[in-house]
Amino acid sequence: xxxxxxxxxxxxxxxxxxxxxxxxxxxxxxxxxxxxxxxxxxxxxxxxxxxxxxxxxxxxxxxxxxxxxxxxxxxxxxxxxxxxxxxxxxxxxxxxxxxxxxxxxxxxxxxxxxxxxxxxxxxxxxxxxxxxxxxxxxxxxxxxxxxxxxxxxxxxxxxxxxxxxxxxxxxxxxxxxxxxxxxxxxxxxxxxxx
Numbered sequence: 001x002x003x004x005x006x007x008x009x010x011x012x013x014x015x016x017x018x019x020x021x022x023x024x025x026x027x028x029x030x031x032x033x034x035x036x037x038x039x040x041x042x043x044x045x046x047x048x049x050x051x052x053x054x055x056x057x058x059x060x061x062x063x064x065x066x067x068x069x070x071x072x073x074x075x076x077x078x079x080x081x082x083x084x085x086x087x088x089x090x091x092x093x094x095x096x097x098x099x100x101x102x103x104x105x106x107x108x109x110x111x112x113x114x115x116x117x118x119x120x121x122x123x124x125x126x127x128x129x130x131x132x133x134x135x136x137x138x139x140x141x142x143x144x145x146x147x148x149x150x151x152x153x154x155x156x157x158x159x160x161x162x163x164x165x166x167x168x169x170x171x172x173x174x175x176x177x178x179x180x181x182x183x184x185x186x187x188x189x190x191x192x193x194x
Contacts (some may be wrong), residue, residue: 010120026171037043052109055061056102059102061101063095063096063098063099063102064099066092069097070088070089070092073088076087090139094139094140094143097139097140101175105172108168108191119162119165120162120163121161122161122162123158124158124166126157126191127157127165127191128149129163130152130170132150132167133167133171133176134148134150136171136174137171137174137178138178141178144178144179144183145183145184146178146181146183146187147186147187148174148186149186149188149189150189151188151189151190152190154193155191156193168185174187174189176192
């Protein structure tokens with residue numbers, strides 16, 4: 001019939017079978033790699049969520065414990081002067097603000113993860129934004145006898161950013177600076193264009 005001799009046809013079939021098996025093994029290996037990679041990624045995300053939940057629980061527990069302690073102090077009449085009562089109320093107020101910030105951060109993370117939060121950029125006066133962030137942690141700083149020093153004279157006046165998100169970031173950074181500086185220290189905030 002003019003085709004290749006039978007022995008040559010058998011050799012071609014054998015080569016085709018070998019290549020088919022090699023291709024099949026390569027596809028199985030690639031599929032396995034994709035599945036393993038997906039499982040590892042999912043496991044990392046589950047671990048990150050678990051770590052975040054643990055961290056958030058701990059962060060929420062601290063101010064709640066303080067609030068409860070000061071409320072119990074007030075309810076039992078353990079304050080001896082109006083100044084002590086005012087100090088307890090000030091600390092309750094500060095811890096309540098801290099709880100509100102923590103809850104806001106958790107909600108922001110949930111919105112970002114769910115895609116519900118969008119970045120809205122606008123022109124912002126950076127010095128004004130930084131002043132607002134400093135003002136929002138001023139009570140916390142005063143409670144810890146910490147001075148916040150500001151050098152905003154070189155801050156750009158017209159800066160393109162998401163004002164709400166940047167405000168949250170700056171407030172969080174300043175709050176952490178106050179929280180971890182230790183009593184009687186200074187927190188210095190500078191802004192300049194480079």
